[in-house]
Amino acid sequence: MTDGAEAAGGGSSGSSASGAAGVRASPQSGTRRLAGRLGAVVGLMPPGDGAREAEPGLTPSVRVRASQQAPSVAARGTSHPSPQARAAPVRARGRPPAGVFAGARRKRTASPSAAGGAGDESAQAVRGRRGVDYEVVSTRRGPGTWGAVLFLVLLAVVAWVAGSRAYRWVSEQLDPPGEPAGEIVLTLPLGSSTASISDLLAERGVVPSSRAYEWYVRIKGGPAFQAGEYTFQANSSVWETLAVLEAGPSRIAQADQQSLTIPEGWTVAQMADLFDQAQDLSFSGTEFRAAVRERAVLSLVAPAPSVLPAGVIDPAEGQLFADTYFVDSQTTAEQLVALMTDRLDAVLTELGYDEAPRRVGLTPYEALIVASMIEREAQRPEDRARVSRVIYNRLSQGWSLGLDATVVYAVGTSELTAELLAVDSPYNTRVLTGLPPTPIAAPGRASLEAALNPADGPWMYFVLTDADGTLSFSETDEQFQRDKALCQARGLCG
Structure with missing residues (x-):
């Protein structure tokens, strides 16, 4: 209800100016006039004869001047306002209906065509201010929490369906639906790698996916198979296929094959020299070195050469497993490199190097x-696990490893002088702390096991004390000096 509207037009003229309300009056019947006044009393529409009904959803808020002719708000059961209160704006208490957006403001001004210049007079009454300010308040209710819950449920369903399909697809690549059926006889040539075998098995229908087979073998490990003739079944799982390979060939490929034994502890350079000296090989040591360099990363555990520090001698060092391999006149250097790398990864997986x-x-x-x-x-x-323990003890204490073997690898000779022992190289563990940047040789299976399973002991030193290779281990420098003197007395060290 906006006080002051009745005082402005409550006479018998029948056309209330209603300037404060900003609503043009028009002649109405007695019933309409009475309804209009009742509406003004309860705050549903502005007062005045013939005043229009308040717009749905809009709450009139009128700023008026204090006037002696203004009716007292006591008519509504409230106390008389103070002069300051009468000068303050009075807002209607009507509540807008639901469905109106918050923040919108809609304004209506007095009509200048009202009888007797009512629009001008009402404008003067409010000192030129605008008429009715309609403040719109939103009461619409959105989907709220239920909509959010529904969205999350739908999202979870979509993720579950996608995950189920992906899991089913991967499972079918490893173990296709249906039973194995039909025998397939394949001859695996000498020097075959995991990649070449996987392609052959997928091409002949033994396994559904060459990529799935290859990655399963690289992650889980596979048997060291022998070249020859194998009988598989079509539509087999990866593990059924590996079981056939592990059982061995029904007929061993013997034609024109020769064995190549790579000694444990050899470097890539030593292997290349061996291939240069071997007879009836289809590749040379130079071609072998080129095949090694062509592969940016050999083993699955190795970093990219680009992240290795300066001074690295050979990024591929230690990634070619030392073992006996059978090759023929058709085996290429690339095939041998792939076979040696696959063999290393299989052994590392079997030994648990991921842990x-x-x-x-x-x-x-x-x-x-x-x-x-x-x-x-x-x-x-029997000395491998204890050497392993000395290395880990020194690393944990922040000591330099002090191993002559790393210096020998750096300088290329076992005749070490005082000058060579001080060589500026990332492999000089007498000077630097921590590990060298790469392996220094191809470790055998026993050394790989010892690296993961060091013996228990407090040793910090070891030195050769017998010509048969016996090492003496000690905890203190005093004990080490006694062992070193024995080594020198027997001519085993300088």
């Missing part, structure tokens, strides 16, 4: 570096 961070606090590649140092330092099997 190296938990077991020894190193990455799988760093554990491979440790294994290469064990290979070059320990000559007897």
